[in-house]
Amino acid sequence: MDKNRKARVIGATVLSGAFVVAALTGCSTTQSETSSGSTEYTLWDPYPDRDASSDWAKAIDACAADIGITIERNAGNTGDTVKDLTTAAAGKLPDIAMVDNPKVSTLADAGLLTTTDDNGLDVSDIQENILTAGQIDGKTYGVPVGANTLGLYYNPEVLDAAGVDIASVTDGASLTAALEKVVAAGKKGITFSAVGTEEGTFQFLPWFWGAGADLTALDSTEATSALTLWTDWVKNGLAPQSVLQNTQGTSWDEFKTGEFAFAENGSWFKADADAAGYMSIQIPGENGQPAPAPTGGEFITIPIQKDTSRYATSVKIVKCLTEGNTGADALGYVAPTAAGQEAQLAADPSLQGWVTAVGDAKPRTADNLGIKYGTISEQLYTAVQNALSGGSSPADALAAAQQAVDAKLG
Numbered sequence: 368m369d370k371n372r373k374a375r376v377i378g379a380t381v382l383s384g385a386f387v388v389a390a391l392t393g394c395s396t397t398q399s400e401t402s403s404g405s406t407e408y409t410l411w412d413p414y415p416d417r418d419a420s421s422d423w424a425k426a427i428d429a430c431a432a433d434i435g436i437t438i439e440r441n442a443g444n445t446g447d448t449v450k451d452l453t454t455a456a457a458g459k460l461p462d463i464a465m466v467d468n469p470k471v472s473t474l475a476d477a478g479l480l481t482t483t484d485d486n487g488l489d490v491s492d493i494q495e496n497i498l499t500a501g502q503i504d505g506k507t508y509g510v511p512v513g514a515n516t517l518g519l520y521y522n523p524e525v526l527d528a529a530g531v532d533i534a535s536v537t538d539g540a541s542l543t544a545a546l547e548k549v550v551a552a553g554k555k556g557i558t559f560s561a562v563g564t565e566e567g568t569f570q571f572l573p574w575f576w577g578a579g580a581d582l583t584a585l586d587s588t589e590a591t592s593a594l595t596l597w598t599d600w601v602k603n604g605l606a607p608q609s610v611l612q613n614t615q616g617t618s619w620d621e622f623k624t625g626e627f628a629f630a631e632n633g634s635w636f637k638a639d640a641d642a643a644g645y646m647s648i649q650i651p652g653e654n655g656q657p658a659p660a661p662t663g664g665e666f667i668t669i670p671i672q673k674d675t676s677r678y679a680t681s682v683k684i685v686k687c688l689t690e691g692n693t694g695a696d697a698l699g700y701v702a703p704t705a706a707g708q709e710a711q712l713a714a715d716p717s718l719q720g721w722v723t724a725v726g727d728a729k730p731r732t733a734d735n736l737g738i739k740y741g742t743i744s745e746q747l748y749t750a751v752q753n754a755l756s757g758g759s760s761p762a763d764a765l766a767a768a769q770q771a772v773d774a775k776l777g
Contacts, residue, residue, distance in 0.1 A: 500730030509666035513700025577658025
């Protein structure tokens, strides 16, 4: 998911760090030499904030020891990792590369990644709705180490004081009614991130998809309804003007003042919410059911190598980090497999709501959008900015967005 750095750091606390130690014992048996004859492998990830003492680094080291190899880890920011991969000299790609899930299609389109048909990785145990972010035209180019997603946090004290029953919040209209009660009682309504970046799109998508809209038709009636909901909240004082600049981190800081009833934000803030006494529900859709929220989290890919015999060991590295809950616990994600999720819930039953939300979630590049998603997302968050700032009506902003997408994608 496209989070700011602060959010990523907090995400590591969602799951119990102590549980990581037990999870690391689940990797396969040790071997002294790989099929390629080499015992040195490289892994690039986008976590410069996770040093050698972090749970993630320890997970990598444990997998390396279990397989009987050494793994040289290179960590950089998400954008740097993608840039480094696309500009790497021939023969200099790492054995393993991790990128934010919408970027898998970018690397695949550049011809840098193997498919599971090429490398032999078995993905049958990966939860299907999470896995589709790594699939294009029926081919799988990457697998999730885990996933996070968005939910609707609420402050029980603020709701109780305003006479709002959280069970009454089932769609946009009932949520708006709850916000009006809270504001009338002297508190603030809802905070979220509508910033003009991928974060803004990420946060708008549950309302967009929950209204029945589709990313191939930004100017639909359903899309207009979703953007009107947000626009009216800001116009009527139920959400602050600061949402136009808020990242997910600054939005969370607003919520933690105790003045707001609701905050849309990610599962990576669960531990912080638990400590403050906040609770969460899935974001309501317009059909009375939870809206599909976008999946966040990085995918592990196996770049193309001249020596194809290296793939067998690369697959072992990927399996060690993704099977069970090994890598997911280390990064604070919901595990990508049923077995991993069961282990996480056994350690912390309070994760059930987020496991369910991940099961209902939808990748941003789903529906075979691939590299088209980046163009669509840019126009969507631009439309959100234009509407919430009062520069355009929701309908006009989305019509302009669709025209721009059509002009760029043909």
